Amino acid sequence: MKKVLFAASIVLLMGVSAMAQRFCYVDVNKVLERVPDYKAAQDQLDQTAEKWKQEIAAEYAKVDEMYRKYQADEVLLDERARKQREDEITAKEKAVRELQKQKFGPDGALNKKRQELVKPIQDRVYAAIEQYANERGFDFIFDKASSAGMLFANPKNDKTDDVVKKLGY
Numbered sequence: 001m002k003k004v005l006f007a008a009s010i011v012l013l014m015g016v017s018a019m020a021q022r023f024c025y026v027d028v029n030k031v032l033e034r035v036p037d038y039k040a041a042q043d044q045l046d047q048t049a050e051k052w053k054q055e056i057a058a059e060y061a062k063v064d065e066m067y068r069k070y071q072a073d074e075v076l077l078d079e080r081a082r083k084q085r086e087d088e089i090t091a092k093e094k095a096v097r098e099l100q101k102q103k104f105g106p107d108g109a110l111n112k113k114r115q116e117l118v119k120p121i122q123d124r125v126y127a128a129i130e131q132y133a134n135e136r137g138f139d140f141i142f143d144k145a146s147s148a149g150m151l152f153a154n155p156k157n158d159k160t161d162d163v164v165k166k167l168g169y
Contacts, residue, residue, distance in 0.1 A: 021140065022137055022140075023138065023141075024138055024141055024142075025142040025144045026129055027145045028125065028143045032121070032125060035124075037121050041117035041118050045113060045117060045118075052103045056103070059092075063093050063096060066088065067089055070085045070086070129141055
């Protein structure tokens with residue numbers, strides 16, 4: 001009986017504590033869609049990506065043409081010439097894959113350009129969210145649009161040090 005009463009009191013205290021905190025959410029995607037600079041940056045990124053996709057597609061077309069020509073000539077080539085042409089095709093294909101990685105990979109030029117163009121806008125949005133939270137007295141603001149989770153947390157609600165002390169460290 002004592003355990004049930006204890007558990008019920010903990011749940012009640014947690015509920016009262018949670019009611020004292022103010023929560024809200026923001027759809028950051030909708031906010032960004034309404035920022036003209038963001039739309040312009042996205043358009044610029046899309047144009048750049050499309051240009052690079054066309055360049056890469058043209059390079060892959062060259063690889064395909066090299067392979068078709070090799071297949072047509074294969075019966076006329078000796079072993080050394082076949083090996084040389086295969087190596088040329090393989091090298092060209094590897095170079096195109098490397099170009100694709102340089103442009104579109106995780107550390108590629110497109111991501112760097114996105115950081116350059118979009119990050120300052122996102123920083124402005126997050127600063128506005130933090131300012132709004134402080135002005136309106138919100139303790140937590142979550143992002144509805146993504147799995148990013150929390151956009152703002154009032155530092156007074158950070159109980160990390162309390163838990164560390166509880167552990168004796």
